[in-house]
Amino acid sequence: MDVGEVLKPYSKLIDREMDKRLPSPSSTKRLELKEFYEMIADYGKRGGKRLRPFLCINSCECFGGKQELAYPSATALEFFQNFVLIHDDIEDGSELRRGKPVLHLVYGIPKAINAGDALFYKMWETVLDNYELIGAEKTRLVEKEFCNLLHHTLEGQAIELNWNECGKCDITESDYFNMIESKTAWYTVATPCRIGAIIAGASEKHLKALVDYGVLLGKAFQIQDDLLNLIAETDEYGKEALGDIYEGKRTLMLVHLLQHCSAEEKKKVEKLFCKKRAEKKRNEVEEVFHLMKKYGSLEYAKAKAAEFAIEAGKVFDKEFVDVPGSLAKNAMVGVTKFVVTRKL
């Protein structure tokens, strides 16, 4: 199953659902608000995989629910994603997002913070559309999932920002895995799948298993994301080449490199990671990348991502053996491969 192809129609669907809920720039004559509305819609219009909304809708179907029941939650997840991207791009000092300059480089930091906040509010407002669709009790559960998602993601981001700021380099693999579990795994896989399953009325046992599945697959996703940041073509991937090294991100490749390179190389790499972005020279950044290649850090990370994805697949096979076969169930299996083979 080519999950890349499966995702495409969901992308259009989520675009429509977002459009319905966002104020149209043409709806106001006030220039200040026109710009604000354009900013809120901007990242959504740049595309994106829509993996999280897809997982939510697909999980709902997989556990026997009608997919329409998951549309508001799926849309809210995409609003969440766009809110987080806007704020993270500022926090990380990124330059490109989905192939274009990040929002705060176009409009300035103050307006970009405010636009991110507006997407946060749109997420909440969209979750409230659930009341009529799935009733108060399930809506409450979905809202709790969103709060749990926020809890994990913001703590993960706090940890990473702290590392970046301190130039902290004595990070173990276990530190790194804990950080990406918080920062990425919940919001990318565990929560979208759990929300879909809650809407479908899945059992507690299945909901619990989706945490194990989601955390494993989410970690695989983040490692692949870090890899793509280093090796993907900017045109396809949409972020600046080697951006993570410029931004000083702690990745599995960096952890691996520091554990395997010589003392002298280690000193050099650590020195670079203590520098501010603007002070990093192109050749210094490339040298770190070459060292990662030299010591097999990329292959190591690739293998680790595959390992997590395979583990996730095993959890899925074991825990969801009693879920009737369906296209949606097949798609969930397909996703475990897609996460580590995707190119964007």
Add this chain to the structure above:
Amino acid sequence: MDVGEVLKPYSKLIDREMDKRLPSPSSTKRLELKEFYEMIADYGKRGGKRLRPFLCINSCECFGGKQELAYPSATALEFFQNFVLIHDDIEDGSELRRGKPVLHLVYGIPKAINAGDALFYKMWETVLDNYELIGAEKTRLVEKEFCNLLHHTLEGQAIELNWNECGKCDITESDYFNMIESKTAWYTVATPCRIGAIIAGASEKHLKALVDYGVLLGKAFQIQDDLLNLIAETDEYGKEALGDIYEGKRTLMLVHLLQHCSAEEKKKVEKLFCKKRAEKKRNEVEEVFHLMKKYGSLEYAKAKAAEFAIEAGKVFDKEFVDVPGSLAKNAMVGVTKFVVTRKL
């Protein structure tokens, strides 16, 4: 009635309610999270009037509800306030908040944005505490009020940021009143009172009247806030003296000044308002303040604030004549005076 005194016990109550819901820095051994938890609690610990939570609780009592029923919503309003202050301080380039350096000057912008987001999420989580207390239907209405509040506040902020950035000086009184209605009036008075009233089960007629009352009183509050920014002692008010002129804020005093000063003075003032904060010299900023005094702009704004507060009082007397007398009702009347006589 001395509303300043009435507010005091509520301040302690809200502190307790916030404490219950915030992660304690001593609960984690991870230094990164310890700092994050301290940041989230920081503005709350600096004090503040707790006017919004008070209005929510008091309005609930005024319309016949038990005050405990409003505690989660009141606490969520304070989380909202602290979230907005953190982000606004970055967006406005402020330096002092409640007498101490703003959060982003202590921890840097990236971490401060993330801490603000965490308070946004705490607001949502706290609103969900309502389910058990007031039931699903009222919780839903309260959630809608929060979304409406966010809608207004973020649009108001978008408008103001746009003005500040463009150095826009051709602002009419009506532009200014519309902006502060969005930016301040809803979240300071209208929404807190409406939420309290919803919890108490107030009638649609009363809820509607609370918009009129709240918008008028909220506008009076903002004008007084702008005045205090110019004339209050830093020690008492907690922000830097003349900060609004440094930040390039469009205030009623500025609108009035530009309408009444000479063409030459106008040119000078407009030139200053187009400058970046760091380029503004102390004597230039003071000159604008002196011009405001010369042309009676401060007195004009003071009178306008009083006018709005009196109007709010009239709406209150007329629309809530059928609400039984109580201490809480007296306090609402007292607040209409407090808003324009307060010194902090």
